[in-house]
Amino acid sequence: MLLNKRISIVNFIKTIKFDIVFIVSYAVAVGILDQYGFLSKISIPIGVTAVFGTAVALLLGFRTNQAYERWWEARIIWGAIVNDSRTLVRQCVSFFKRSNGQYDILVNEMTNRQIIWCYALGESLRKLPFSPKVKEYQKSYKLESFNIPNTLLSEHSETLLKAKENGMVNDFQQVQIDSTIARLCDSMGKCERIKNTVFPKAHSLLIHLIIYVFATMLPFGLSDQYLAVEISLTIGIPIIFVAIEKTSILMQDPFENRPMDTPVTDLATTIEINLKQMIGDEDIPIKEKASEYYIL
Amino acid sequence: MLLNKRISIVNFIKTIKFDIVFIVSYAVAVGILDQYGFLSKISIPIGVTAVFGTAVALLLGFRTNQAYERWWEARIIWGAIVNDSRTLVRQCVSFFKRSNGQYDILVNEMTNRQIIWCYALGESLRKLPFSPKVKEYQKSYKLESFNIPNTLLSEHSETLLKAKENGMVNDFQQVQIDSTIARLCDSMGKCERIKNTVFPKAHSLLIHLIIYVFATMLPFGLSDQYLAVEISLTIGIPIIFVAIEKTSILMQDPFENRPMDTPVTDLATTIEINLKQMIGDEDIPIKEKASEYYIL
Amino acid sequence: MLLNKRISIVNFIKTIKFDIVFIVSYAVAVGILDQYGFLSKISIPIGVTAVFGTAVALLLGFRTNQAYERWWEARIIWGAIVNDSRTLVRQCVSFFKRSNGQYDILVNEMTNRQIIWCYALGESLRKLPFSPKVKEYQKSYKLESFNIPNTLLSEHSETLLKAKENGMVNDFQQVQIDSTIARLCDSMGKCERIKNTVFPKAHSLLIHLIIYVFATMLPFGLSDQYLAVEISLTIGIPIIFVAIEKTSILMQDPFENRPMDTPVTDLATTIEINLKQMIGDEDIPIKEKASEYYIL
Amino acid sequence: MLLNKRISIVNFIKTIKFDIVFIVSYAVAVGILDQYGFLSKISIPIGVTAVFGTAVALLLGFRTNQAYERWWEARIIWGAIVNDSRTLVRQCVSFFKRSNGQYDILVNEMTNRQIIWCYALGESLRKLPFSPKVKEYQKSYKLESFNIPNTLLSEHSETLLKAKENGMVNDFQQVQIDSTIARLCDSMGKCERIKNTVFPKAHSLLIHLIIYVFATMLPFGLSDQYLAVEISLTIGIPIIFVAIEKTSILMQDPFENRPMDTPVTDLATTIEINLKQMIGDEDIPIKEKASEYYIL
């Protein structure tokens, strides 16, 4: 997630550098040819360019909107993960029978697993190797699976079953905690859906195409009196459109380990702090101040 | 679902080949007639064409948006099917009484049926004959019905009832698992709704009509100096509009066994892998690398 | 619901015949007066007409969108009715105690009443007299009420109560089935909401008004050289706008016994087939092939 | 709610009479000054007016949409109140133990209170004094509170508690009915939210401002040949924009005792009829035919 105060324009420009090079070259080439009279016969009425520009603007609006929706949905899902993690631990703390000798063991087990689950989910969404924390957990519990987060949820159910068999929770409470686990399972699946569903390729390509068609048409709709103005416009307007398009492309895939990602590691740390405090664990991680213009 | 890396423009162009032929013929014909002065008296002010073009762009925006919504809803529903399949098996594994001799049998029964259900649902949505896997299941259980997936859900309830009668689940657990089955039933019905509801025919036709009216008006709004430019524009702009329209038409029906479909077979395989791993089944299918530019 | 293959343009044109007559008369009158120089002094800059046309297009977009939303919501509600009907019967079949002598009677009672409820709801939404099937049921059970579907849901609860008193369902199961009935009650109320809420009259009128104001302005923005072109445009563009508006008007009220309705009768038949198959009833209706360009 | 058949344009025009007077005066003044050459040097290119007009149209579209959403949400909430009222009474009728002597008393108590709640909620949303029906109830039960509807829901819980203590409902049933009351509490709070949240003032003012800026610019973009046309346009277009804006303003606050309100009194009467019929009460109110062009 980009932070509010700082910003890195340089990094953003790097992401569209090929487009910039191409558009600048084209604009300069057409401008110069025009100056020497090679293209002076070609002229496109500005009205046609305007209609086409309106279509570009509308489709960019559609694109921006859908990308924003995906990005915001990803954030909503991780918000739900924060809430359900807290609810899960609150339920364990207050439902499990305290007089039972295993109370502390089982509550800690659930809490730690939930923390690991958050980190593991974030890392597997980003296709990163697991962090040491998760690896250590995985090793000590001998977890082998294609889908570690899903296995951890199954382990939650196992612990719950143990609590049930020890008489630490009653039937209702088991079912109520199971509902919380089911919601976590839903959130996990929703993240996977966003990660694995490619934004409709055909739309992406068509929008990219029409921006370039528009850029191609633009110089022929401008008067040729003043070269610098013509070139500025044929460079500036398409680059702004490309920048808007690129922003959408970066936002629509929020689990790619990039600055505009949903900050899943940061959220997992928040969850760790909250959950540990809820069970009175003293070993609370300290959130470092963001040293970059974004948090991950 | 189209994949991100590869793409087949040729295939897409094939889907709009009649439109392309028609538009090109018209543009060339008008261009030539114009050149010889037959149509030079007809001229439509570019402002009128612009208004009309804006209306076309707006309605295409509406169309694109609705098609995207349907496509995305279909993906959300199948995401929910993934989640609820995992939840169903997790609940069976942890709720059914393990000491009971039938534990393994019933858990396997539920898991396998759920896997078959996913394949059967995807295949019946696509109006395909059932795959060997499903046929074999259907044969060995003697299922005869107009709606196999619905029958499978009834069978789930039967197994659950058996578990209840054997004392393997208590009242709450039966009701909780029943809720999961009810959600699967919802998802199934939602898929059928998308499959069976034709996108409003009148809208489709009107949008197609106005693109062609726009294409007809376009050459009379252009100046006649430079034939190649006029023809390029009268070909290019309408084809881009038709391409956007076609993309929407392909997206709005996501269960048609076409490249832009919701990848129901791929998702069913994912579910099979996940579920089998949850019950410790070793016979896990291997996902082949997509050999095409899409997965189904 | 209009079907995909067939279409009746004639029927659609009939619905806007008065608009067509009016617009054609106006366009021809202005065109002729113009030709004889009576109106030649009046001219409206095409830019003003364009702004106004853009406003018309935007408001038509809004209108189209809202109408589509209502139509799609109605379909979603009936989709939920399909799902909950199946869930209700599945629950009765698997929850009711089979050893009890009344099992078959009560399950049949619930299933048949649910089928009748679907037909009765569809017919009362369309303000049609009840079909023979419903009338017969109503007569044999002596139902008298302003709101038959609501009474049928109360009867569901009565049957459920009987089952409870016979010891055929336990407390949880009663509550779980009651939740399904509550969802059916919700769907019924949502249909009534769409049926009884008039689309904001003031918006409808304003949009109709501005289309006509636009039609009035249009000829004065066109050059007067070529009468046929001028008349074609002053007829064609407003009629397309009126057609889009009319399509929205037809879609926004989906329970009016018209071709663009939500196909409630067809859906009720689907439900009947599904439910009867679930209880092993052999008397399954056969869905006739649609003989028209639509199904109801 | 405005009804479909009848309409009162006069009433609507009254609501924008100040805007009409102002716009007409301005248009006539500018028209006359222009005629005498005072303003002939001022001219704004029609393109600038067009851009600005497009911005006006877009923001009006946004405004219209948000207002429609608020109005439709209010209607959805009252639809949910209808559904949950029916569900509440259905649950009381079928859950309460009939053999108990207090059955009729408690069912009647719940039903009547629910009817009173609907009227009381509608009236307090509209800031009206309570109707005689509600006042009488309030008096006979000695209710004193800032928020009568909320108190009535608490009374529902009291009755439910009494039923529980008499052994008339079991634990599940109490919790299930409590969920229905919680949903009614939600609907009440949602209505209060819409009532108490002022539509963002800054947006309202900016939109009003830009309509007037547009109205001011408009005459300077028109040619000055033909006074009547210029004045018609400078009057007509802004008034249409103001009318659209006003419609939105009227719709966005749906509990103000105005013709475009959500018809809460009418819905409460519908609920009364339905609920009384469900408990076999004979004293059913008769819905009068609407004597106006709207129902409240």
Next chain:
Amino acid sequence: MLLNKRISIVNFIKTIKFDIVFIVSYAVAVGILDQYGFLSKISIPIGVTAVFGTAVALLLGFRTNQAYERWWEARIIWGAIVNDSRTLVRQCVSFFKRSNGQYDILVNEMTNRQIIWCYALGESLRKLPFSPKVKEYQKSYKLESFNIPNTLLSEHSETLLKAKENGMVNDFQQVQIDSTIARLCDSMGKCERIKNTVFPKAHSLLIHLIIYVFATMLPFGLSDQYLAVEISLTIGIPIIFVAIEKTSILMQDPFENRPMDTPVTDLATTIEINLKQMIGDEDIPIKEKASEYYIL
């Protein structure tokens, strides 16, 4: 929240004073240079400016819409907090066993803590120091935590557990009240999500940039005859666009202790009044009349 009757334009203008100064300076500078012929050779066809202006208007529309959605979502969440607070207290009042000696103590404990929770949540969202009310509570209960509202919800569960152990609530009722606490936990997390998620920085900057690019282009598209008109337009239109943008910026962050905030303190007071009345507490705070043009 801004109130309906009063308004402070001065305060709003202050928030965009730097933009105003900049735009006015630029417009005057260009106007004067133009007058003396320095820039007369530069002219941008108005059509290009128009396309660009349409893109600006569309992106502003997108921005306005997203900001409105965030603001409205924040209000919906606080509406849910009002509803769930009432439901929580209603459930405690009617579920807790009255014959138990601790009834009054526990009900008061829950009610007061819920009131404190509302104030504490609002204040921590606004990053304000806690108010005396909350501080006193915090002190008397020795609460130390990074996240006081979350700790208070844990305390709710503790009280509920105590009630359970005293035999004051049964299993169902505990689970039902726990669901209400889980919903409050959800609402809390949703507020934190809105507070902590920066609106996509890249979008904000691009929109700001294109408004300024548009402002830069504008004077070169206007005719130079009449200085005052040119300067008015080059000042007026960009300032209106900046004002619309600023309104969105102010609305998108609704927990910043600013006039356009969600009125969390006011809502917490409403909740306090409602809850105290529900438990018969006489010490009801009096809502002061808003002395400003807004409430917080």
